[in-house]
Amino acid sequence: MILIGQQERVLIVGPTEVHHCLRCQTETEFAPQLRYKMTRIDLLFGFVYQRRYELACTGCEHGWVLDTESMDQQLGGVPIPWRHRFGLPVMLVVVAGVAVAGWMWRMGHGGI
Numbered sequence: 001m002i003l004i005g006q007q008e009r010v011l012i013v014g015p016t017e018v019h020h021c022l023r024c025q026t027e028t029e030f031a032p033q034l035r036y037k038m039t040r041i042d043l044l045f046g047f048v049y050q051r052r053y054e055l056a057c058t059g060c061e062h063g064w065v066l067d068t069e070s071m072d073q074q075l076g077g078v079p080i081p082w083r084h085r086f087g088l089p090v091m092l093v094v095v096a097g098v099a100v101a102g103w104m105w106r107m108g109h110g111g112i
Contacts, residue, residue: 007046008037013071013079016058023062030055030063032071038084047088048080 016029036051053071056063072078078085 002042004039004041006037006039008035009084010035011079013053013075017055019055019057021057021060021062023060024057029058031058032066034071034079036080036084039088041088041091044083045087045091046084048085051078051080 011034012031013034014032016031018027019030020026021028021030032053032055034051034053036048038046038048040046051068053066053068054063055066
């Protein structure tokens with residue numbers, strides 16, 4: 001059985017800062033985070049189709065959207081795990097490789 005679905009993940013990408021939260025009406029900690037949405041196939045192969053950085057209250061998740069390019073530069077790259085970012089293209093290459101190997105074996109080019 002093949003499992004296909006969508007998922008949203010949040011990664012904390014830096015130290016917390018204290019700001020006034022409009023929703024909580026108090027001084028609270030805000031954490032810089034990366035929120036991304038991805039499509040998953042079989043829990044191994046993923047593809048990220050939306051991402052954004054936020055500075056969010058640790059209590060209510062209210063906050064601000066941060067500039068993606070400047071945060072990528074500040075962090076030295078995108079902190080999304082490799083298998084979540086490039087899993088689907090890798091799966092397609094593997095499937096194409098198996099198909100070509102099967103075709104070559106069927107045509108007598110297997111070498112065995």
